[in-house]
Amino acid sequence: MRACARRPVRRIAVLIALLAVTVAAGCSSNSSTSSGTTPMSGTHKPVSTTDTDWKPVTDTLGRTGKFGDNNTVYRIPLVRSDLQVQSRGVAVKPGLSLGGYAVFGKYDDGTMVMGDLVVTEEELPKVTDALHANGFRQTALHKHLLEQSPPIWWTHIEGMGDPTQLANGLQAALAATSIAPATAPPAQQTPVDIDTAGIDAALGRKGTADGGLFKYNLARAETISDAGHVLPPTFGVTTVINFQPVGDGKAAINGDFVLIGTEVNKVIEALRKGGIEVVELHNHMLADDPHLFYLHYWAVDDAVTLAKALRPALDATNLAPAK
Template identity: 70%
Template sequence: MSPRSHLKPVAGTAAACLLIAGSGLLAGCSTATAEGAAGGGPQTVAPPTATDSQAQPPVQTTEADWKPVADTLGRTGTLMKGTVYRVPLPRKDLKVTTQGVAIKPGLALGGYAVFAKYQRETILMGDLVVTEDELPKVTDALQAAGIEQTALHKHLLQQSPAVWWTHIHAMGAPVTLAKGLKSALAATAIPPASPPPATQPPINLDTASIDKALGRKGTADGGIYKFSIARKETITDGTHVLPSALGITTGINFQPLGGNKAAINGDFVMTAPEVQKVIRALRKGGIDIVELHNHTLNDQPRLFYMHFWATGDGVTLARALRPALDATALAPAS
């Protein structure tokens, strides 16, 4: 994929758009167009103008609809609720430690890419886990492919080796998006996909008491006890409804450390009025703040994400997390 780009007017717009050469992706457009790029390329992305009631939801799809994406990436994903195709990209190759804890991939190193189809285009979002050495090459590959970086941050405090997390976003034809993503993955040592274990490793924690403390039931995944909690309101980018499965959730992960102790990591998704309440609740419980940032550029309502870290008795940590959960407008527990 050529890294060169040129300016090319797009029919039906009031302003010029940047066409990434050879990629079929359009970037830098300020108005929506009624025509896609030649050969079935993406529509231009308009600034948010629609109301929530006008924003279009993703269309229902099947696993077969995503086979071209899986074939292009060489990785198989999972279709979630018939709309979001999620491809896991865990860094199982990295041996990361923070504050003396060896981090399992499922605790904080679980990168991913998600796709959802709308009436005229497909959205790609995700979070790539990259080393400091890989980051410049990944950035160049993403930019050459017309894939936006919408956040760059860390999930852990002290860490060795240095690892970064970059959020991505693009609109276009599914295979074109997959090709662009693959070029970025080729700049990393993210290992090939591997089948999940036949049986889940045991979770050496009092999970029943953790569930009770958080008011929700977690899920065992690769030796990590996880919670993923959606917000109650509809999230849009102004023109598209963004399902929670695109990564718009509060995530809480427990990694057993033995003797019912755990390391916790994850992030809270919050609106601006909730941010300080969550900070105060976490600090009151002795939980460290790692990062405060956005994941996307034009979400509505505007959302902020706060990563956290602590170690200690698993149930005590769950009880300390509960007031922070209660300070946000989350969907009811199912």
């Protein structure tokens, strides 16, 4: 009787043990595959490169770029200077919101390219088809402006492989647009007709004059990776603030905040408190770590007043220390 009484107990113990093993295995599996990607540990770091490394790219695209982050990133501008865009009665300069780009980095397992292509609504289907026919991934599709004429879209792209093949694929996508040929920058900078010193003081950082605009690119404090590949700030993972003077000390502002999830609504509330409109909230990547959100905004007002309204939003994010 005692032996018989113990059998159910033993069976229950065995079942519990088997169940524990099954649950543990399931949890382990989910932790590595729930995102549909491999774990993102940032194990691949970009290496320093020279102009020679990117000659096949520049020859194919007919455009040159600039190095960033200790020559580990090569960024080629793809500005839509061919478009005449209006938003809320403001003639949008290309540098305010029409500055597409392609960024290249060399890793131990291949070359990565990311980009943001500015395309018209008519061009978008053809660009999409060209990207997918050449092995690129589209990782975002969105707008930067609330009211715009003509309708413009921004699509983020990503590719990995041989640099020449990547350049050929990118060129096929660009050929589906009316993007203007690259032009040399002007010999002299256009004056920035706003109180740049006051803006710097309000934001607690130093901006840069660029073609009559005043700009900030602010890196986050964290190391950012995508599918295990470390992305230096020049890859486009910075908070961008652009001021375009519109006369009488006023400016139109546009750009995007790069945020982690816990910062999103704090920044929205700070912007709205300052009278700044929220345009778009979306992701740029599919397998980034930490997972980032990009929040676009718009306002027209006294430039220093806008800078003061932006400051609480900046302070709600984990930015790298000001230099």
